[in-house]
């Protein structure tokens with residue numbers, strides 16, 4: 001173990017076996033190792049943004065076992081917003097001071113490609129200063145397949161229509177066997193990575209997620225992180241890594257053993273240690289709860305996402321996030337836990353330090 005600790009302290013390249021072995025360290029040691037890396041990168045600052053999530057349709061041609069959001073037997077409530085509805089949401093949110101809209105939809109094969117893309121141009125025309133983070137690699141793959149276009153063609157259309165960066169959704173777990181079981185038919189791991197590679201090569205930034213705490217093993221998580229580390233070494237295009245804790249409600253994935261609080265904190269700490277080349281680790285309060293997100297700051301996390309205003313994907317599966325979180329609450333939670341709240345923009349430029 002001493003050897004492993006000094007490997008981490010000397011910033012040596014960790015293997016999958018090293019990553020798995022990190023879980024055998026006690027939580028305090030892991031917290032210290034991850035906390036030091038965080039402290040060196042960000043001091044006591046914890047970032048957040050004032051953002052709005054919009055999920056314009058839940059009609060989906062794919063079936064992911066973990067998903068409670070898409071309209072199906074367990075959620076028989078299909079909807080699709082029209083562009084005016086989406087614009088009206090952005091108008092209201094703009095008055096609330098958002099700097100970012102985060103737009104993610106299901107894979108709706110009835111609305112047409114223009115429904116997906118034109119809305120970005122409309123938002124950009126009316127709100128040139130709002131950053132549009134939209135379309136996961138899973139949606140890009142869906143659009144490319146559905147409309148017989150290449151990834152490059154879709155990505156360029158996104159840029160032409162005003163998309164600024166890509167969210168990290170759809171990564172789930174890269175291990176092909178687990179992926180095949182939990183979300184067969186959706187973008188492959190290689191496809192997800194290739195879409196982000198091409199997006200980064202166009203000079204654009206994106207995030208990367210990992211869905212954990214379901215049927216995957218520790219080894220699968222480390223393999224996932226290492227595939228991201230390798231791509232980041234090649235492109236440098238990832239802004240943040242976001243471990244998403246599996247929410248158990250209203251879905252078809254049968255999970256026997258859930259991740260304990262310690263396992264969750266260890267996973268966050270290990271991600272900080274392995275993904276040194278990704279600057280920001282986001283503790284997504286939506287899936288971890290705010291309490292654990294606050295604690296995660298001691299285990300390497302330096303970003304808490306944002307105010308969100310409305311959230312449908314995880315709240316459909318039980319998360320307490322349907323109505324976002326008040327700015328004042330978020331700031332107080334960070335400050336009262338001994339960190340400095342810093343409002344950032346979507347590219348991590350500092351906007352306001354509290």
Ligand code: V47
Nearest residue numbers: 066067167168169170207209211244245246247317
């Ligand atoms: O890709 C679906 C996940 C993701 C469940 O880039 C679930 O800044 C837990 O990607 N339990 C969408 N997770 C959310 C997402 C995201 C969120 C916040 C910030 C960013 C960013 C990206 O939600 C999906 C999927 O992996 N998800 N169902 C569930 N039951």
